[in-house]
Amino acid sequence: MPESTRPLRILISGAGIAGPVCAYFLRLSHPNASITIIERAPEIRKEGQTIDVIDEGSKVFDLMGITERVKAETTQEKGLDFIDSNGTAWGHFPQMTDVSFSREIEIVRGTLAQILWEETKDKVDYIFDESIKAISQSADQVDIEFRSGNKESYDVLIIADGLTSRTRALAFNQDVRDPIKSLNQYVAGFSFPANKEQGDGDWAKWYSTTGGRVIVHRPDGTGKMRTNFIKMDYTTDTRNACSSKTSIAQQKEYFAQLFKTNGWQSERLVQAMMDSTDFYTYEVGQVKMDKWSKGRIVMIGDAASCPSPISGAGTNVAITQAYVLAAMMTKHSGDHEKAFDAYEQELRKWVEGIQKLVPGAPEVACPSSYWGVRALLWASYLGSFVVRSGLVGFLARRFGSSKGGRKLPELEVFGKFPESR
Numbered sequence: 366m367p368e369s370t371r372p373l374r375i376l377i378s379g380a381g382i383a384g385p386v387c388a389y390f391l392r393l394s395h396p397n398a399s400i401t402i403i404e405r406a407p408e409i410r411k412e413g414q415t416i417d418v419i420d421e422g423s424k425v426f427d428l429m430g431i432t433e434r435v436k437a438e439t440t441q442e443k444g445l446d447f448i449d450s451n452g453t454a455w456g457h458f459p460q461m462t463d464v465s466f467s468r469e470i471e472i473v474r475g476t477l478a479q480i481l482w483e484e485t486k487d488k489v490d491y492i493f494d495e496s497i498k499a500i501s502q503s504a505d506q507v508d509i510e511f512r513s514g515n516k517e518s519y520d521v522l523i524i525a526d527g528l529t530s531r532t533r534a535l536a537f538n539q540d541v542r543d544p545i546k547s548l549n550q551y552v553a554g555f556s557f558p559a560n561k562e563q564g565d566g567d568w569a570k571w572y573s574t575t576g577g578r579v580i581v582h583r584p585d586g587t588g589k590m591r592t593n594f595i596k597m598d599y600t601t602d603t604r605n606a607c608s609s610k611t612s613i614a615q616q617k618e619y620f621a622q623l624f625k626t627n628g629w630q631s632e633r634l635v636q637a638m639m640d641s642t643d644f645y646t647y648e649v650g651q652v653k654m655d656k657w658s659k660g661r662i663v664m665i666g667d668a669a670s671c672p673s674p675i676s677g678a679g680t681n682v683a684i685t686q687a688y689v690l691a692a693m694m695t696k697h698s699g700d701h702e703k704a705f706d707a708y709e710q711e712l713r714k715w716v717e718g719i720q721k722l723v724p725g726a727p728e729v730a731c732p733s734s735y736w737g738v739r740a741l742l743w744a745s746y747l748g749s750f751v752v753r754s755g756l757v758g759f760l761a762r763r764f765g766s767s768k769g770g771r772k773l774p775e776l777e778v779f780g781k782f783p784e785s786r
Contacts, residue, residue, distance in 0.1 A: 373398040374518070376509060377489075378497060378532045382684040383666030385481035387523060389429060389490045390691035393779040394698070395693035400489040403511070405496040409482045411644040413474030415440055415583050415673065422684040423470060424773055426558035431484060440471045440586040442453055445569040449774055450628030452564065456571075456745025458752065473585050474680075497718065500535045500662070507661045522662045523690070523702055525683075528650055529618065530668040537659060540762035550649035550727050551603040553594040553620040555641035556585060567588050571745075574627045574736050577731045579658050580634060592634050593619050597731045600601055607646040616646055620727070652719055657713075658705035664692055672720045674767065675727050682716055685773070694776035715771055 372443050373395050377384045388400050418426065418435070426432045446457035460471075482491070499510040504519045524532050534541045559565035569583040577597030585591045596603050606610065606619040617639055625635045638644065656763040666672075666683035668672050675678065690708045697704040723729075732738045 366604060374506075374520045375523065376507070376519040376521070376527055377402045377523045379666070379668070380406075380409060380482065380491060380493075381478055381525065381526070381527070381666070381683075382481065382680060383687040384423065384523070385478075385485045385489075386684050387525065387665060387687035387691050388483075389485050389669055390688055390782075391542050391694065392485075392488045392693070394695035395533075401492060402485075402489055403495045403497070405494070406495075407494045409478050409698075411477075411479070411609050412554070412556075414552070414593060415442070415471055415585065416477065416680045417468040417677070418477075418684065419470070419678070419681050420621065421688075421771060421773060422681040425684050425688045426470075427657060428688075429484065431480065435470060435480060437474060438476050438586065440473065440584050441472050441567055441663070442584055442586075443567045445571055447571045447573075447742060448629065449742055450572075450574070452629055452782035455742040456749040458739075458745075460600045473591065476487065476585075476661065478681075481621050483754045495537060497532050500532075502662065512744070519590065520661065521694075524662065524664040524668045524670040525666050525687070526746050527673050528648065528652060528667050528776050529706070531662075533664060533668045536662045537654075544654045546651045546653055547604075548651065548675065548727055549597055549599050549733065550675075551596050551598060551607050551646065552649060553607075553616065553638065553646045554591065554643065555644045556589045556591045557637040557641055559588055559590045560585065563630065571730075572629045573628075573730070573732055573741055574631075575733060575735055575738060576623075577728070577733045578623060578627065579731050580624065580629065582630075582634070586732045591636065594624050594634075595621075596623055597728060597733070600757050602779055604648060606735055607648060608707055613644055617644060619768075620646075653720075657709050661701055663701075663705045663708070670720070671714045673722070676719050678719045682719060682764065685771075686712060686716075688773060695778050696774070719735040 375391060375398055377388055382727065384402050387403055391398065391400060400744050408671040423432065426435055442460065444457065444459035446454035448454050458565070490757040496512045497509055498512045501508045506520060507522045508516070510516050524530060524536060526532055527540050528545060531541060567584050569581065572580040581593040583591050606616055614643070621639060624631050626632060650671065651673050652667060652669065654669060657669045668681065668684065669686065671679060672682055689711050693704040693708040693711070697707060730741065734743055753765045
């Protein structure tokens with residue numbers, strides 16, 4: 366049966382953020398399609414850093430009818446303080462100001478993934494503890510061999526994995542690290558019960574110390590604090606420590622040696638890390654691919670074009686790519702090449718603009734010297750003073766604001782509105 370007349374067979378690799386969003390909208394326009402999402406982990410991953418959703422991402426959530434539910438699960442973070450070794454705040458940035466480090470939708474990544482899974486679990490098939498072992502494709506289909514030994518054929522493979530996607534490496538016949546531009550920054554994350562007597566509250570803390578080390582300490586809205594230990598390292602030492610080949614016990618010990626007895630509450634937080642059960646590490650980097658598709662295979666999210674957490678727009682990019690890809694696959698139904706080309710033409714320049722980081726990032730926020738730390742504190746003090754003065758808001762209103770984001774394809778392209786809308 367020709368592809369244009371029979372139901373589509375779609376496989377999505379990755380049950381994080383982008384994969385479920387794309388599946389949701391594909392289901393609207395392809396109610397009879399066979400849509401399967403596979404996930405390497407045995408269940409939806411509950412751990413993860415705090416992420417924010419803005420502009421285009423917020424619009425997509427509005428179209429899905431889940432905005433209020435997402436807002437009900439936000440961290441309730443009121444803002445971010447840049448502090449010194451005594452815990453004294455220098456820079457004070459409340460949420461919802463013109464220059465803010467805390468957004469209206471600030472949510473733990475695992476919490477958002479859980480919401481998206483619950484929204485889609487009855488609409489698509491999920492297979493956990495599964496990944497792709499081999500890929501081959503012809504003009505008519507993509508043949509997949511799974512790690513479990515099963516073999517299946519699909520019309521389209523959508524890769525919605527992370528920065529170091531092994532599926533991307535298989536599909537594009539490259540090393541996992543080939544398209545990755547490392548930013549030489551590494552993160553260890555964990556959570557633990559908040560203690561108000563120790564100063565844990567609804568304000569996030571940014572503490573920089575020497576040696577390119579930073580502690581970011583944030584509430585998660587559930588009575589816990591989520592802490593990140595961040596390290597700048599131009600050698601391979603920290604990368605190796607964060608490798609999946611290194612045990613969690615060894616990873617914890619490595620970061621404990623880096624951060625203990627380094628001022629503020631470092632000893633307390635190191636102990637919390639050692640006791641944590643949701644510890645994870647990751648490398649901060651970007652993905653630079655010449656093309657986001659190959660034949661019947663296409664990528665979205667971090668696997669395609671990770672802009673890094675430093676951009677502040679990684680989740681927004683992933684959600685937007687997922688929506689636009691689904692829209693283009695609907696608009697050009699039966700012609701995957703046209704759909705993939707239209708998707709990339711629509712978003713590539715926008716994504717490349719987001720990948721252009723502020724000059725000096727991320728090093729400027731992770732100073733190596735004492736005087737670098739002092740300069741950052743003074744800069745945060747002056748920056749927060751300017752924000753509180755209202756000058757930034759005046760200039761934004763006077764000369765226009767970038768708020769609102771780019772225009773998205775209309776929902777009508779899918780043929781109907783979500784029932785929950």
